[in-house]
Amino acid sequence: MNMEPIVKRFYTSLEEGKMMGRKCKRCGVVEFPPVIACNGCSCTDMEWVEISGKATMFDFVLPGVMSTRPDNEFLQPYCYGCVELEEGAKFNAIVCGVTKKTKKDIVPRLPVPIKARIVQKDGYKTVVFDLVKE
Amino acid sequence: MVKLGKYSRSVSIIGVGCTPFMNFLDNPATEGLSEGEVFGYAALAAMEDAGVEAKDVDFYFHTQANPYMGSDYITPNMQVADWFGMRGKGSAHHSEACCSGYLALDLAVNAVASGKFDVVLSGCVDLADSLPVANMPAHMRRKFSFEEFIVSTKLIYDRAYSRPLAAGPMIAFDDVAAWYTHAYGLTDEKMDDILNAAAINNRRNAAKCPLAINRTEFKDLAKENGFDDVMAFMRSPFNPKLSEYLRISGFETKCDGAAAVIVCPTEMAKDFKGTPIEVLGIGNAAFEGSQAHLEMRGTEEAVRQAYEVTGLTPSDIDLFYANDFIITSHLIAAEIAGYLPKGEGWKYIMDGRTAYDGDRPINTNGGRASFGHAHAASGMADIFEAVQQMRGLCGERQVKKLPKHTMLRGFGGGQNLAAIILGALN
Numbered sequence: 001m002n003m004e005p006i007v008k009r010f011y012t013s014l015e016e017g018k019m020m021g022r023k024c025k026r027c028g029v030v031e032f033p034p035v036i037a038c039n040g041c042s043c044t045d046m047e048w049v050e051i052s053g054k055a056t057m058f059d060f061v062l063p064g065v066m067s068t069r070p071d072n073e074f075l076q077p078y079c080y081g082c083v084e085l086e087e088g089a090k091f092n093a094i095v096c097g098v099t100k101k102t103k104k105d106i107v108p109r110l111p112v113p114i115k116a117r118i119v120q121k122d123g124y125k126t127v128v129f130d131l132v133k134e
Numbered sequence: 135m136v137k138l139g140k141y142s143r144s145v146s147i148i149g150v151g152c153t154p155f156m157n158f159l160d161n162p163a164t165e166g167l168s169e170g171e172v173f174g175y176a177a178l179a180a181m182e183d184a185g186v187e188a189k190d191v192d193f194y195f196h197t198q199a200n201p202y203m204g205s206d207y208i209t210p211n212m213q214v215a216d217w218f219g220m221r222g223k224g225s226a227h228h229s230e231a232c233c234s235g236y237l238a239l240d241l242a243v244n245a246v247a248s249g250k251f252d253v254v255l256s257g258c259v260d261l262a263d264s265l266p267v268a269n270m271p272a273h274m275r276r277k278f279s280f281e282e283f284i285v286s287t288k289l290i291y292d293r294a295y296s297r298p299l300a301a302g303p304m305i306a307f308d309d310v311a312a313w314y315t316h317a318y319g320l321t322d323e324k325m326d327d328i329l330n331a332a333a334i335n336n337r338r339n340a341a342k343c344p345l346a347i348n349r350t351e352f353k354d355l356a357k358e359n360g361f362d363d364v365m366a367f368m369r370s371p372f373n374p375k376l377s378e379y380l381r382i383s384g385f386e387t388k389c390d391g392a393a394a395v396i397v398c399p400t401e402m403a404k405d406f407k408g409t410p411i412e413v414l415g416i417g418n419a420a421f422e423g424s425q426a427h428l429e430m431r432g433t434e435e436a437v438r439q440a441y442e443v444t445g446l447t448p449s450d451i452d453l454f455y456a457n458d459f460i461i462t463s464h465l466i467a468a469e470i471a472g473y474l475p476k477g478e479g480w481k482y483i484m485d486g487r488t489a490y491d492g493d494r495p496i497n498t499n500g501g502r503a504s505f506g507h508a509h510a511a512s513g514m515a516d517i518f519e520a521v522q523q524m525r526g527l528c529g530e531r532q533v534k535k536l537p538k539h540t541m542l543r544g545f546g547g548g549q550n551l552a553a554i555i556l557g558a559l560n
């Protein structure tokens with residue numbers, strides 16, 4: 001049995017400046033963050049691919065009193081976005097550069113282009129996104 | 135796509151029990167109650183309702199959202215058996231956090247439908263207003279801070295990716311509110327009024343429900359605080375925003391409570407005391423917290439399964455419940471289930487039509503903000519309320535039309551979804 005540690009490789013790759021996903025060899029779905037099996041077609045034959053970081057944000061909410069964490073303060077201003085990578089994966093992530101003021105301009109333009117960025121947290125690296133000027 | 139099979143035999147609820155949802159530490163009469171006793175009182179109430187005794191029950195399920203943190207134990211089903219006379223009987227514990235109360239019914243029904251057991255009890259408990267005092271007997275509990283609570287809520291989210299990505303656990307408060315506002319071209323101010331109206335309706339229901347924790351209507355709270363206009367009060371700092379859209383009036387009130395149900399084959403149900411209510415079908419789905427718009431996607435799937443297996447359509451549903459620990463949940467769940475028209479449900483809420491005395495009643499016990507939220511027990515408290523409504527036993531908060539079919543939409547645990555359809559027997 002090949003039991004590759006997927007989570008470990010994802011975070012090790014971030015340390016090396018790469019955002020890695022896994023692409024299904026049968027149906028082409030890209031899982032990001034990476035997992036063992038394809039959630040599109042159940043295939044387990046997946047290959048590692050570096051994702052470009054190009055993405056769109058198709059919905060978002062702003063943080064409030066209860067939905068703000070101290071360890072994310074260095075990312076302000078930001079929102080919580082529903083994002084879709086150009087490779088197709090959809091998930092919730094922090095998107096930087098959105099404020100109460102800019103919200104009104106962004107909502108009518110959804111989905112808007114964003115770009116992934118690797119950031120350092122306390123003890124590990126993770127992925128956030130930035131608004132891209134159109 | 136999952137296609138549910140018909141139950142091998144029909145199963146009905148013959149007994150329900152529910153404790154008051156309250157803060158046990160705050161009342162001398164309840165101070166010192168342990169989780170085992172509270173579970174036991176709810177279980178015994180369900181037995182009394184069904185007209186059975188512990189010796190008649192073959193097996194029981196137990197749920198509590200986070201027994202390790204909440205009660206300093208990890209095998210709760212073993213530790214409560216003696217409290218209600220079930221020593222030596224088989225049992226199992228499960229936890230899907232705030233969806234537990236719905237899956238508690240699902241598990242019990244499957245256990246009977248399979249033919250393995252005839253009479254199964256499923257009980258749910260959480261003492262969510264307090265924590266155990268370390269190394270002391272079970273009657274000693276203490277209040278805790280919001281900071282301590284927050285430590286445990288993150289545990290329902292995936293720690294490989296969701297917590298490091300840091301958005302899934304936070305977007306949950308407003309995901310539906312933001313989507314609905316954008317999708318239907320509403321303003322943020324309009325959405326605020328809709329959520330406030332939903333809270334007012336829920337509180338009107340709770341005001342008539344003796345088991346609910348918050349029973350003072352918002353119009354009376356407004357007057358007490360010098361407001362003639364209840365909506366002005368709802369928009370004021372007396373009702374602060376916790377996140378972008380969610381105000382405190384639309385957020386769960388954590389509290390203590392327990393509820394239980396007893397099921398048996400429908401063909402045996404007439405032999406017992408309680409008016410039986412048939413469990414017609416239960417759909418399931420689950421999406422981890424970093425999945426975009428997971429509540430909507432999961433509700434769509436669970437509801438689809440429930441309608442498909444029962445052959446019912448939205449127009450058959452007379453009464454609707456949804457876990458609304460975030461109050462948008464009952465709006466979106468009711469729309470996805472077809473109980474309210476898509477994109478128009480907010481108008482029903484604004485017009486008060488979803489209160490107990492309206493034509494599309496939702497959460498007649500008051501929902502999570504007003505009835506209270508004892509995590510794992512809340513879904514079962516809704517089932518208790520649904521059964522009592524279908525029996526016509528709800529007194530002054532009885533809905534106008536005796537419900538023939540009721541749907542309950544379960545949600546929780548980062549996040550499980552369930553859609554239960556109950557049916558009155560002719």
Ligand SMILES: [Zn+2]
Nearest residue numbers: 024027038041
């Ligand atoms: Zn595939």
